Amino acid sequence: MRCDVLEMRPEGIYCPGGDFFVDPRGSVPRAVITHAHSDHARSGHGHYLCANSCKPLLRVRLGASASIESIPYGDSIQIGDARVSFHPAGHILGSAQIRIEVKGEVWVVSGDYKPQADRTCEAFELVKCHGFISECTFGLPVYKWPEEELIHQQVNQWWKANAEDDRPSLIFAYSLGKAQRILAGLESGIGKIFAHSAVCSFLEHYKSAGVDLPSVIKLGDKEKEHFGGSMIVAPPAVEDSRWAQRIRNCRKGFASGWMSIRGARRRRNVDRGFVLSDHADWPGLLEVIKGTEAEVVKLTHGNGDVLARYLQEMGINASVLNESFYVREEES
Amino acid sequence: MKLFSQLFHDLDGLTKTNERLKRLAEYFKEADPVDSIWACWFLSGNRVKGAVKTRELREFVAVRTGYPDWVIEECYDRVGDLAETLSLLIGDNDSAQEPIHLHQAVSEHIKPLVYMDRQDRQDALSQTWNTLRSIDLLPFHKILTGGFRMGISKGNLCKALGMAGGIDPAIVAQRLAGSWTPDELSLQEILNPDETESRLCRPFPFCLAYPLQEESPGILGDPNDWQIEWKWDGIRAQLIKSEGKAMIWSRGDESIGDAFPEILEATKLLPDNVCLDGEILAWGHEGLRSFSRLQKRLGRKSPTASMLKREPVRFQAYDLLSLGGEDLRDLKMERRREKLERLISSLPNRFPVSISDVVEGNSWKDLEALREESRDRGVEGFMLKKKDSCYTPGRVKGTWYKWKIDPYLADMVVVSAQLGHGKRSNLYTDYTLAVRNEDGELVVVAKAYSGLTDKEIKEVDKIIRGSITGKFGPVRSVKPNLVFEIAFEGVQISKRHKSGVALRFPRINRWRRDKAPDQVDEVAIIKGYANDPTRQEEDGLKVDEDGNLLLF
């Protein structure tokens, strides 16, 4: 990466002017965090800085002893030569794009983002910049998200139909962000709503941030209920566990952007895939990248080759950020 | 496309056969009969020929979406299905109109393409894309590009139609047999409750044999309770003569009599209204010939006189299902056998219709020794049929068993792989396998698709993804690494294959994690298994290991 504001180090994106890293790996003295997903917010660093509404979620992730500071969206602080501010990324509650200005040159690190509406988090804000480091998880034109409302309708219809057969509906969704988004869209009066404890640990913070969520029963390891007609939301990691196996006769759904392709749906081996993503789709990526008016675009967090070449052919100076330690997002 | 699109997406989401059948029957009940007949036709794997070439279709989509070819190629690579890729790329459509009928989609949007020049075709398709709703796009592109069956076998299609119309699926199967177009056949005809006319020359559902899993058939009790025959390597068929008309039906409910006029002719000496179950075999003056000789006769509608002379066949009967119009299937096997013997004994020797001899043996041990002769005799082992069993449709434990000789085995290494189909379209499940030649080079000898567990397939998929070295269309070459033990039934010497051999029914026996790629077998060993190394393999129709024609 050739610019004066940021450079690439083994730990990740580094700002020499302010001597801090963005979403780093390993152990560094100062980490600026875009959002509380585990592939961005890792433990082991000296001090953390994030947006205000990210802080309680980060606390859940890092534990009581971590040193976490936060500032409101839009406020800027000076760190050495760098002026740093957080701007809503629309990805999950508290997610931010990080704007870094050094000697008049502005770079934005997007973290994960989506311009699409989402009632469980702050709306995405477009930030103009000279250099933009963009995620590109869904960087192919086959990924186009349907209206969010439509997906919520589909989930509710599916739940109703299963309830009529007295069968439980088990939806797998990433425990931070996606699960709350599913919960927020559920209709009342169809049946009981359960959630895995991994999902529940974030619920109170969503509620105190003003997100309207239905009442949810926390489902531990042992309870043997009659689950017929219920909705159960759980992280994908528990799919093959005892925890999920005791929910007999359930229909399984999976909420993810990957579900827009039938092959991926079959591979998950669920009854139903719901196309609900917390990342930008292809039109979203293009709209945002063009909207920033950035002269230089670096792509990360996905297979960026196609998007990079496509942007190049449009005359945008885009390339894939070589991130050799790149770990794939848990939304897979 | 309203109901059909819904059907398509529903079937896509249902995995249980019963639920799928119910859903399909529901469609046939509520859909316009004209739409239903088209649905039957498409679900039978047909397509409107010459409507549009897939390359052209891709180019049109490129123009419409403004994406360069390479972007579309990358998308196809990710999605793995062309119709789906194009549908996703075209995507949402705000100007969509009222849903059209399936038959309208065909007659107004697909058939006219056949006679258009390129520019008109592009305009017409563009128009169509404006008309269709987004949920119609994938079903539309599927019927446009054709060859999709939604995982519905012909048997299940007939079952669903039978459920919808309240008639016997076997009759539906008979009415749907052969090739037909929706202009020639109506849903009313298929579901006509008057069964008398079609009862006469339709085949009975075949009784199938269970593979004998155990090493020894001792668990079957006294061998004298069993009728034992050689297991022939031919084509399973029913020979029917009804009201003077003769027909031969394969297990795929396909009428194949045209290919075997001498057998049809021979029925003149049979009594009327008779149904024989048996096997079509290549049979010359010297006796049984190899399956590859029979392949020369397959799929030829009217063989020439010299072909009939050069490649004679015979119908080897082993069961009598009806006689004089009387259904004998509830009689015991031994009673049916008596009647069959009496019937065939009235026919001349060296006749194209003959009987499959019973093998005698007082103990399983004797029989096991006799079974060792199978390979020399050109047969696949024994058939064991319970003497007091009725003729039951399908595979029923305890009535018929196939006691096959052990397959040949060889260790081979995977050199390339391809994504599977249907449920496995995102996993590398189709493997190309190689052994070593005299110079130690790897030569491809087989393709295998089956034999691994789901868990193993996932594991293998990961290994393959990590060792891809090149890309030729859908095929990925891989670094030789995975060694499988492959089982196969026979070997034919073949000039068309670089290795010089073609294997019959290769499948994966087990994964040899203990073997390195340089420990695979040599092609010379496999060549040695060939029955008659001088005989070349023939091109022909495909037949499965039970002699059932695989027509689709």
Ligand SMILES: [Zn+2]
């Ligand atoms: Zn994230």
Ligand SMILES: [Zn+2]
């Ligand atoms: Zn991420």
